[in-house]
Amino acid sequence: MTPLGSLGRRLLLAFVLVALSSVLVLGGAALIGVDRGVQVAQQDDRERIAATAVSVAAEVYRQADGWESADLSRVFAVGDAASARLAVLDANGATLQADTGGAGGAGESGGSGGAGQGAGMGQNAVTTPVLVDGVKVGAVRLSFGGTAGTRALAVAWNWIAVAAGVALIGALAVSWLVTRRLVRPIRAMTDAARSFTAGDRECRVASGTASRAPGELGELAVAFNGMADSVVRSEQGRRTLTADVAHELRTPLAALQAGLEELRDGLVPATAEGIAGLHDQSLRLGRIVADLAELSAVETSELSLQLASVDLAGIARDEAAHHEPRLRAADLRVTVEADDPVSVRADADRLHQAIGNLLANAARYCRPGDSVTLSVWAAGGEAILRVADSGPGIAADELPHIFDRLWRGRGAQQIAGSGIGLALVREIISRHGGTIVATSVLGEGTTVTIRLPGLP
Numbered sequence: 001m002t003p004l005g006s007l008g009r010r011l012l013l014a015f016v017l018v019a020l021s022s023v024l025v026l027g028g029a030a031l032i033g034v035d036r037g038v039q040v041a042q043q044d045d046r047e048r049i050a051a052t053a054v055s056v057a058a059e060v061y062r063q064a065d066g067w068e069s070a071d072l073s074r075v076f077a078v079g080d081a082a083s084a085r086l087a088v089l090d091a092n093g094a095t096l097q098a099d100t101g102g103a104g105g106a107g108e109s110g111g112s113g114g115a116g117q118g119a120g121m122g123q124n125a126v127t128t129p130v131l132v133d134g135v136k137v138g139a140v141r142l143s144f145g146g147t148a149g150t151r152a153l154a155v156a157w158n159w160i161a162v163a164a165g166v167a168l169i170g171a172l173a174v175s176w177l178v179t180r181r182l183v184r185p186i187r188a189m190t191d192a193a194r195s196f197t198a199g200d201r202e203c204r205v206a207s208g209t210a211s212r213a214p215g216e217l218g219e220l221a222v223a224f225n226g227m228a229d230s231v232v233r234s235e236q237g238r239r240t241l242t243a244d245v246a247h248e249l250r251t252p253l254a255a256l257q258a259g260l261e262e263l264r265d266g267l268v269p270a271t272a273e274g275i276a277g278l279h280d281q282s283l284r285l286g287r288i289v290a291d292l293a294e295l296s297a298v299e300t301s302e303l304s305l306q307l308a309s310v311d312l313a314g315i316a317r318d319e320a321a322h323h324e325p326r327l328r329a330a331d332l333r334v335t336v337e338a339d340d341p342v343s344v345r346a347d348a349d350r351l352h353q354a355i356g357n358l359l360a361n362a363a364r365y366c367r368p369g370d371s372v373t374l375s376v377w378a379a380g381g382e383a384i385l386r387v388a389d390s391g392p393g394i395a396a397d398e399l400p401h402i403f404d405r406l407w408r409g410r411g412a413q414q415i416a417g418s419g420i421g422l423a424l425v426r427e428i429i430s431r432h433g434g435t436i437v438a439t440s441v442l443g444e445g446t447t448v449t450i451r452l453p454g455l456p
Helices: 005-064 073-081 112-119 147-197 207-212 215-265 272-299 312-329 348-365 421-431
Strands: 084-090 095-098 125-132 135-144 308-311 333-338 343-346 371-379 382-389 435-441 445-453
Touching: 005 073, 005 084, 005 125, 005 135, 005 147, 073 084, 147 215, 215 272, 308 312, 308 348, 312 333, 312 343, 312 348, 312 371, 312 382, 343 348, 343 445, 348 371, 348 382, 348 421, 421 435
Parallel strands: 333 371
Antiparallel strands: 084 095, 084 135, 125 135, 308 343, 371 382, 382 445, 435 445
16 A cells, blocks of 8 residues: 555645534534524424413303303313423413323312412423403413423434534545545656656656546646656757767867878978868867857847847848858759748847758758748738758658757768757747748658748
8 A cells, every 4th residue: 555655644634624624513503403493393383382272261261251160171181282281370470270290280270389380380481371352361371391302402413423423434535535546646756756866767657647646636747757758858969969069079170180280290381272171170160169159048048139120031032142052052952932021020130040040951951953942921910931842851750859959860960960950940930929830741851831920
């Protein structure tokens, strides 16, 4: 059995306290309600019985034209039927006749003794005047025992105690199950997080635990697994970047070192062609350092924008013209299809950089003889830029990752690059409030579509 732990014990204690307090409150409310209901019902019954007794006493008084010769047995029969002690009083409040012991004492009469019996009837006594033609001629006093109400409360106590016990046991069982259901995924995520922190990059929350966890806890378990996958991909990307940068730096540094040593030792003359070769190697080093600087800026959210109203179509044409020599050297055909103008509020330099990265990526990966088409138009309040090529395309399993930082596909092992160009493009576009989507068919080409908020 999985231990509850500190959080589980606190949750269980909280559930138990809530259940116990609820049972106590409901039990107390039920007892009070039963007591009040019994009292109201008894009061109604007493008033009804008293009204009947008074009606019979008034009728007897009229028939006998007074109390002296009146037969009060009918009046006492009403009291006997209700199991109540009854006393008949005259207009001055003196006891005419009283039931001293229930039905058996109906025929006894008493003066001072009867009056004393009537005075001692207690809080359950009801005294009602007898009126004949609107004149008070006497009164009837009924004294009811409290055993009926006591028996009702005793029955209520028994049933409420049983119901409270069942409810409390059920609440404890449900609290235990709910607590275990809540604590189990939390403990699983805690164990997975500790193992992951300790270096086990394969550790994940079990899919069964994630699917059985209730509500947000299940979503948290899935999010944890997604975060772990992202961390693993990021670490793999960093390792790949380290290897790629080391490979990229090794070649130009070795060439620079060898060339400079030859010049220093006088083994070769300092010709313009030799110096130009060393300069090319230094430019290659500078490009790698610039890529690393761009990566740092993206990762630390230091990418700044200077927004203004710019023409996206003009920027696309300018960038295509700027990269035309490189694209032509790669034997690529470049076509620009652009409406004029397509206005957006953006940083022109950053858009130049984004489009330049897309064109440079096409020049790096397309085959000789392939074509690259830039299309710009406005539709539905948006400015749309599309860069489509007829290159080798991207595998379906690699396509979702092409905008990930430091990611490079399987086919890019022999192609120079740091793997941050497309990640930087996505960052630039998202900072402008736009979206970027890539589609590709392996062997037929790749299309990258950028959508930016347009200006009227």
